[in-house]
Amino acid sequence: MNAATPFMQRFESWLLRETGIDASSLGVNALERGVLERVRVTRLGAAAHDTSVSVDPAEIEAYWQHLTMSPDERQALIDALVVPETWFYRDCEAYVVLARLANERLVRDPMHVLRVLSLPCSTGEEPYTVAMTLLDDGIGENRFTIDAFDISARVIEHARAGIYGRNSFRGHPLAYRDRHFAALKDSWQLNERVRRTVRFSQANLFELPAIAQAPYDFIFCRNVLIYFDREAQDRAIRLLDANLADGGTIFVGPAETGLMMRHAMTSARIPLAFAFRRGTPEETGAVRAVRQIAPKASNAAPRAVPPFGAPLRQHTPAYGAARRDAAKQPRARHAFASPAARPPQASHATQAAQPASPAADRSLDAARRHADAGEFDEAERLAHKHVVLHGPDVDAFYLLGLIADARGRSADAADFYRKALYLDPAHYEALTHLAALLEIGGDRSGAHNLMLRAQRSAARASLASQAAADEPQSSRGFHASRRS
Numbered sequence: 001m002n003a004a005t006p007f008m009q010r011f012e013s014w015l016l017r018e019t020g021i022d023a024s025s026l027g028v029n030a031l032e033r034g035v036l037e038r039v040r041v042t043r044l045g046a047a048a049h050d051t052s053v054s055v056d057p058a059e060i061e062a063y064w065q066h067l068t069m070s071p072d073e074r075q076a077l078i079d080a081l082v083v084p085e086t087w088f089y090r091d092c093e094a095y096v097v098l099a100r101l102a103n104e105r106l107v108r109d110p111m112h113v114l115r116v117l118s119l120p121c122s123t124g125e126e127p128y129t130v131a132m133t134l135l136d137d138g139i140g141e142n143r144f145t146i147d148a149f150d151i152s153a154r155v156i157e158h159a160r161a162g163i164y165g166r167n168s169f170r171g172h173p174l175a176y177r178d179r180h181f182a183a184l185k186d187s188w189q190l191n192e193r194v195r196r197t198v199r200f201s202q203a204n205l206f207e208l209p210a211i212a213q214a215p216y217d218f219i220f221c222r223n224v225l226i227y228f229d230r231e232a233q234d235r236a237i238r239l240l241d242a243n244l245a246d247g248g249t250i251f252v253g254p255a256e257t258g259l260m261m262r263h264a265m266t267s268a269r270i271p272l273a274f275a276f277r278r279g280t281p282e283e284t285g286a287v288r289a290v291r292q293i294a295p296k297a298s299n300a301a302p303r304a305v306p307p308f309g310a311p312l313r314q315h316t317p318a319y320g321a322a323r324r325d326a327a328k329q330p331r332a333r334h335a336f337a338s339p340a341a342r343p344p345q346a347s348h349a350t351q352a353a354q355p356a357s358p359a360a361d362r363s364l365d366a367a368r369r370h371a372d373a374g375e376f377d378e379a380e381r382l383a384h385k386h387v388v389l390h391g392p393d394v395d396a397f398y399l400l401g402l403i404a405d406a407r408g409r410s411a412d413a414a415d416f417y418r419k420a421l422y423l424d425p426a427h428y429e430a431l432t433h434l435a436a437l438l439e440i441g442g443d444r445s446g447a448h449n450l451m452l453r454a455q456r457s458a459a460r461a462s463l464a465s466q467a468a469a470d471e472p473q474s475s476r477g478f479h480a481s482r483r484s
Contacts (some may be wrong), residue, residue: 007060011035014067019078019151020206020232024448026081027455034080039063042073079154085458086122087170088129088177091222093272094251095133098218101249102134105217106143114144117216117243119205120224121148124159124198125168128190130220131197132180141197147213149203156202162190205236208243215245222274223253226451230444237263241278249277255432255451258440363389364396376403394423398430410437426457 011031012023023031039055040046043063046053067073089095102114114134118127127148134144150156165187169177181188203209205224221240225233237259244250252260252274260276261267268275367382380403386396401416417434420427435450 020228022229025227082152086125097273099137115216116146117219118148120150123155127198146198214243219250225256258436
């Protein structure tokens with residue numbers, strides 16, 4: 001047993017109270033490792049990761065006293081625990097939707113100045129992507145403002161510098177990097193025009209600073225709610241909703257859609273963006289009037305709310321260079337990526353180990369196109385036919401799960417996600433979508449376990465991506481050109 005183990009409950013309570021983060025969501029023993037690292041640095045003068053330096057209970061007790069007395073040390077421990085995992089145009093569909101909705105908002109009110117919030121903003125890739133999306137779409141920097149907050153002082157400093165390594169640029173093409181960055185020796189510097197559109201500030205999600213320009217037209221709060229306990233999740237969602245303008249849109253992570261619906265948030269019906277919106281007063285009044293005059297069906301079964309809306313994606317005209325770049329990028333796996341778009345995974349089924357034929361790719365691509373157009377019957381028929389003709393296929397099962405999800409058939413969706421996970425146990429989106437369904441169904445323990453698996457999967461993928469990026473260009477070969 002580590003020396004810190006008997007003391008962990010007080011540190012866990014502190015972390016929850018200070019940040020809203022559930023220590024168990026950080027991974028096995030992550031908080032304990034972080035505490036021991038800070039003890040070595042502050043009490044023993046050793047390197048944080050030097051495990052050869054033993055730590056006794058007396059030093060941990062002294063560190064606890066130091067932690068409670070020192071705001072700087074509390075921030076240092078938070079910085080040691082918060083490990084940012086982000087990149088430019090991550091889940092690019094959200095930015096495609098942002099461009100469309102921003103233009104529609106400005107068309108309705110040409111004098112309006114858009115307000116955007118990124119929270120937590122991590123090392124800045126997300127708010128800077130928002131800025132590049134709007135600028136590339138022809139929206140001038142005087143037409144929008146972006147607030148970006150994060151609890152970590154370290155990542156805020158990184159974001160303000162605007163210098164990024166190759167791990168922040170994932171996927172191809174990277175035309176936006178040519179437009180907005182200057183190449184340095186081993187990194188890229190974001191240009192001043194983009195940087196000055198974002199205002200960074202250190203802040204806790206639960207304590208927005210005075211500079212916050214609420215209400216916001218768009219809020220990006222992605223992949224953070226899953227780390228909170230139930231009470232903190234509810235507090236955070238209520239706070240975000242209170243700071244969202246009427247008719248505004250909030251973007252969350254794929255595993256957080258169930259949490260939003262728990263608060264009766266309205267799906268924007270654009271599932272790949274994982275977006276929710278607040279209705280305008282006019283819309284709210286219209287709904288209330290319809291409810292007053294609509295006949296009540298006493299025997300009608302309750303209609304399930306589609307977790308990700310329908311249709312699966314609205315087709316709209318392109319909006320500028322940012323949208324064109326996003327359209328050219330390989331689709332993320334949850335965005336109906338073809339099997340060839342990602343490295344092969346270990347499979348329980350022999351069929352999955354075989355390379356897909358061109359005919360198989362075409363048949364599944366056709367199913368995706370129908371799903372994208374909201375033609376679910378035909379999409380399901382083609383996906384089922386694909387499985388019959390070509391055998392069990394992780395992408396076909398995942399697509400069928402998405403369609404069932406969008407139609408509100410939760411049991412069917414869960415079954416298809418489980419089939420996808422049988423073939424590919426590390427399938428990130430199947431894990432997160434199934435976790436959301438379990439959360440909605442009340443199985444918090446099952447949802448938590450799936451999210452831990454998803455986090456491990458994402459961490460492994462990130463390490464693999466970084467390792468591949470570090471390879472000499474000449475050694476990458478064909479697989480590098482196919483990596484998303």
